[in-house]
Amino acid sequence: MAVHSKHPASAPPGPPVREKTGHLMLRGWCIFVLFMSLSGTAWVHAFGELTATVVTIAGGVLSAVLWIVLRPPVQWRRLPWFVVAYVVWATLSLAWSAWPQATALTLLLLYITTLQALFVGSVLTWRELVRAVASALKWVLALSILFELWVAVFIGQPVLPGFVVEKADDPIEYWSRDNLFDFPGRLQGIMGNANLLAPVALLAIVVFAIRLASGAPRRTFLWIWMALSAYLFVRASSATAYLAAAAVAVVLVTVLLMRRATRPGERTKYYVAYAAVGVGGLLGLWVLRDAIFTALGRSADLTGREGIWEKVLARAAERPWVGWGYSTPWVPSDPAFDEWIIDHGQTVLQAHNMWVDVAMQLGIIGVVLLAFLYFAFVWRAWFFAVDRPRWDLRADRPYSPLTLLPTLVGAILLVQGLAESTPLLLWGWLFVVMLGAKIKQSPHVGVGPAEQSEAIERGDAVERDEPTGRRLPARPPRRRAPRSETSPAAAGDPAGSGA
Known part of the structure; x- marks a missing residue:
């Protein structure tokens, strides 16, 4: 009959480390x-x-309560x-x-x-964060294609918000234009x-590729x-998104080339x-904008955006320093x-x-503050x-694909911000704040209190194998030798308690 030794060389066998139910529910809420x-x-x-307003406010209150209850490790000096x-x-x-009423209402959303x-x-580590973003994107994409399929199969005509089936004065009013089987009609x-x-x-293409x-x-x-994701990206047919995809490709190639540099000055040529590619691309886009936007099925004035900018800038010039609110x-x-x-009757x-x-x-x-924020x-x-x-003398740790996400998201938002204001709200603002704060709190994937705390990631403590990133079971607590025994630990040698 097998008997455990009183002086085991390793930890006794036990069940595998599993996430607690509470943490699974927390991650579900983050999704x-x-x-x-x-x-x-x-x-x-x-x-x-x-x-929508009630759900948004209630969600904010619930997250605030969870934050107070969980008290995740946060370095308050390193806030964005x-x-x-x-x-x-x-x-x-x-x-x-x-x-003032509009300001108060939108400030609440901010x-x-x-x-x-x-x-x-x-409350999420880098790995969990990317995984949660991927799960949320799956829900958005799945519901989008199912919604378009439902409209095409069961309704057979465009649908207004609120599931109302009526003819609109302008197609811009429709929630879905019933274009799923009408290629190349745009999907919404x-x-x-x-x-x-x-x-x-x-964004989904980027996240799934990183995964x-x-x-x-x-x-x-x-x-x-x-x-x-690629199918919906093509069927959405957004000129701004096409330009953002080109920017993502340029940034990705540059980052991968930068990672190949082995000498301090080798990155200079890549910079x-x-x-040159960035400046040349912007100049080429401006000079050839007529041909480019015509090829993309858009007008040279960015589908009427230049007229909108003129009116907005004229109002901004009346209060140039502090704005209108x-x-x-x-x-x-x-x-x-x-x-x-x-625009189109709406x-x-x-802007x-x-x-x-x-x-x-x-x-x-405000423009200066936003510029500093994005910079x-x-x-x-x-x-x-x-x-x-790198956080010690070791200089051969492998790169993590997860570290590509923030810089690629930044490329998407900066390009999108040239023709849309959506980076200032919803997922655009959330991702800038979330990823920027996460980099400051956890500058290394899998390292630091915010990455390895048992209150955040696992029900039980875990360690990582640095070269591979594999999760390893936690080591059992070391038994301290009695003071009467002659041992390096008893003599004050901190390295003598383990082999």
């Missing part, structure tokens, strides 16, 4: 939070403004302070706002989105807007999800080539925005350029991706 931000206006179209400065300046604009971003980034998904669906589909590169399980299904998005029920700018809800939008709302000071985010995300993980 729901990410889904709410990624799905955008779907909640308003499906359930109405009141229900440019985000805090931007939020504070937006709040101060309430004192001089020309539309507070909740910022809170949710910091909450998700603090559950967001009801192809320009919102396309960047989310592009594949990091060795995630069920790879066949990941390839299927990536194919669905020069990267700058925060309102992201514009509240159409406010007299200041109601029928101010009309009141425009944004279709985040820099122009901020210039009108928060003035030059800090892009700077940290870039070196998070190109620098080899």
Whole structure:
């Protein structure tokens, strides 16, 4: 009969380390939070403004309560302070706002989105965060294709918000235009807007590719999800998203080349080539914009955006330094925005350029704060991706594919922000705050209190094998030798208690 020794050389056998039910539920809630931000206006179209408002506020309150109860390790000195400065300046604009009710309402949305971003980034590790983002994207993509399929098969005609089947004055009013089997008609998904669906589909391609590169399980299904993302990206047919995809490709190639550099000055040529491609691409886009946008089926004035910019900038020039007051998005029920700018018979809800939008709302000071915010985010995300993980003398640790996510997200949002204001709210703002704060709190994947704390990641403590990143069972507590025994530990040698 086998008997355990009184002096075992290793830990006795036990069950495998598993996540606790509470942590599984926490991760499920984070997936729901990410889904709410990624799905955008779907909640308003499906359930109405009141229900969407109640769900948003209740979600923010629940996350705040969970944060207080869980108390995840947070280094308060390493908060994203440019985000805090931007939020504070937006709040101060309430004192001089020309539309105080709209400012108060949209400030509440800004507070909740910022809170949710910091909450998700603090309670999930890098691996869990990417996994949760992938799960939320799967829900958005699956519901989008199922919604379009339901409209095409069971309704057979365009659908208005609220599942109303009526003929609209302009196609822009439709939630779904019933284009699934009408190629090359544009799909709008559950967001009801192809320009919102396309960047989310592009983000999904990036996230699923990172999951594949990091060795995630069920790879066949990941390839299927990536194919669905590519299909929706193409069918959304957004010119801005196509340009964002080109920017993602350039950034990805540059990062991979940077990682191959072995000498300190070897990256210089890549930086020069990267700058040349970037500047040359922007100049070429401006000079050849007529031919490029015509080929993409768009007008040279970015589908009327230049006219919108002129009106917004004219209003911004009247209060150049502090702006007219925060309102992201514009509240159409406010007299200041109601029928101010009309496009296809509908009141425009944004300036279709985040820099122009901020210039009108928060003035030059707001633009400067936003520029510093994005500069800090892009700077940290870039070196998070190109620098080899190192916190001691060891210099041969492998790169992690997960570190590519922040810099590629930054490329998507910066390009999208040239023709849309959506990076200032919903998933755009949430991802900038969440990823920027996560880089500051956890600059190395799998290392540090926010990455290995048992309160955050596992029910029991785990360690990682550094070269491979594999999870290893926790080591049992070492038995301390009696003081009377002659041993290195008893003599004060800290390395003598283990082989």
